[in-house]
Amino acid sequence: MAEHQSESSQHAINKAELFVSYSLRIGVLLSATVILVGMVRFFMTGEGGYIGHSYPTKLGDIIAGAFTFKPFGIIMFGLVLLILTPIMRVGVSAIVFITEKDWLYVGISTIVFLILVSSFFFGK
């Protein structure tokens, strides 16, 4: 009986974990595809689409570059997606903890998220 109960609670955790795992898979596949498209285009055309070896480093320029199909713009956009994946994961975990009504961990996830956001201001 006790074993049955622990099995069902284990099942609930698995479901939540599968959801986090699934969201990571989407982030990874999406960013890998975009990077690959950019690479292939770079090798086909032999140029990055910018003057010399320069490439966009600001979010707005990266998005603009990706939508005008410049190889380096596409690659940088894919890298931005890759960098955003773990941050999205913190958000997804928080949502999972909310659905589990695990308020302690909703709090912990929120704290981590806030510290992460503030780190962008502390950084040089």
Place this chain on the structure above:
Amino acid sequence: MEIVALKILLIAISAGIMGAILGLGGGIIMTPALTFLFGVDIQYAIGASLISVIATSSGAAIAYIRDGITNIRVGMFLEIATTVGAITGAIIGGIIAPNLLYSIFGVFLVYSAILMLKKVKQELPGEVTEHPMAKTLKLQGQYYDKALKKQISYKAANVYSGFGVMYGAGVISGLLGIGSGSFKVMAMDIFMKLPLKVSSATSNFMMGVTGAASAAIYLYRGDIDPVISAPVALGVLIGSTIGARLMQKLKSKTIRKLFIPVLMYIGMQMILQGLGVKL
């Protein structure tokens, strides 16, 4: 150009495999490989190794979380320590010369490698006295060990010292812009007495978050070069996917035997760097 990209891709695949198995970001392979083999400037090598950290973390976590090896609660809780530590590191990095810190952390790593040597014959932590805080935070867990072919239940000990070491790991990340996976694995394995596979998978899981925070800064600075970072990202994603499957079939004893020399190497390198010896 294509040949160089292909070579970087192959090295990145092996960095991804190793990083996923040991809970490290692969920076210890990527940074020296890029600087020594391909003559890449150190700033771009660090930028690419940050991409490697994030790619290892996300790539490996897909399998580790699905298979229940990662302890998400342990990871989330300890991320408070690593993120606050990372901010501290970024601040003090601008104030003091990090040389002394390098040496201190290096000595600490070598010391932990020696502590780990004592555990070399140990497959699982065995009976662990659960820390009262671990109970409140629900840090206990279980996973199916594919090498031992059985379900493993475990508890967490020494929550405070684990949290402290994690803070140190965060400081190093902030100072050096690395994932500092070696410190994370140690905090969980030696201090909190979690199974090595759980420690490695959870370290991997956590690394992406701190890596992402630093990567944004490096990207803005222009240190993330698309020609170098693209093959690194793709290779590491492939490698970490393979590594996360491979690790589950390995015995913890085997993983530990791979981990100790790596720990020694990183520790010695940090001590030398702190003493001003250029490698």
